[in-house]
Amino acid sequence: DTAVSQTPKYLVTQMGNDKSIKCEQNLGHDTMYWYKQDSKKFLKIMFSYNNKELIINETVPNRFSPKSPDKAHLNLHINSLELGDSAVYFCASSQVSVSGNTIYFGEGSWLTVV
Amino acid sequence: AQSVTQLDSQVPVFEEAPVELRCNYSSSVSVYLFWYVQYPNQGLQLLLKYLSGSTLVKGINGFEAEFNKSQTSFHLRKPSVHISDTAEYFCAVSSVGYQKVTFGTGTKLQVIP
Secondary structure (H helix, E strand, C coil), rough: CCCEEEECCCECCCCCCEEEEEEECCCCCCCCEEEEEEECEEEEEEEECCCEEEEEECCCEEEEEEEEEHHHHHHHECCCCHHHHHHHHEEEEEEECCCHHHHHCCEEEEEEEC | CCCCEECCCEEECCCCEEECCCCCECCCCCEEEEEECCCCCCEEEEEEEECCCCEEEEEECCEEEEEEEEEEEEEEECCCCCCCHECCCCCCEEEEECCCCEEEEEEEEECCC
């Protein structure tokens, strides 16, 4: 049973398209995240939700819109895709009050914009 | 504000040799510290973490790390590396009472046969 699962794993799309990445966690955690990893492996937080409420919103273009229908799900929708959006997007979850906010990652979604 | 610095972007080491991957952090409050490993085309997997207590932390795959508060460091060590340890390693810090976890820029460990 995968703890944090995200789909799709690979996504190739054209500039200007809109795409979504879905994420689900079965760990019972209250907090979920989206991270972006660029080609140099730099890992940057994009968003964090706690119990469906947005708590961290880093400097991310508003073309990126997260949605959390419940605390086990955090989806990422991207409008008008640009070449620079090509990256690996990781969903993650944690329980801040337990284990010092240890983050558990999904396997990643490889997005390529052409 | 919190930050973490991994001084080495790449560390080549021969198989069965010891290795140390360096990590320094900055925070105005107490911290939690983590090391993650990322194998090619995979997600990040927790290697070990320091929350409190003993400053020497043992993790999976024979890795250990030592929390040094005076030097604000959390270096990762392994006495004898294996080819399968070739991967990217990330140090991360979370300030106590603060939601955000900040990751370092990663160190690529390359084990040479």
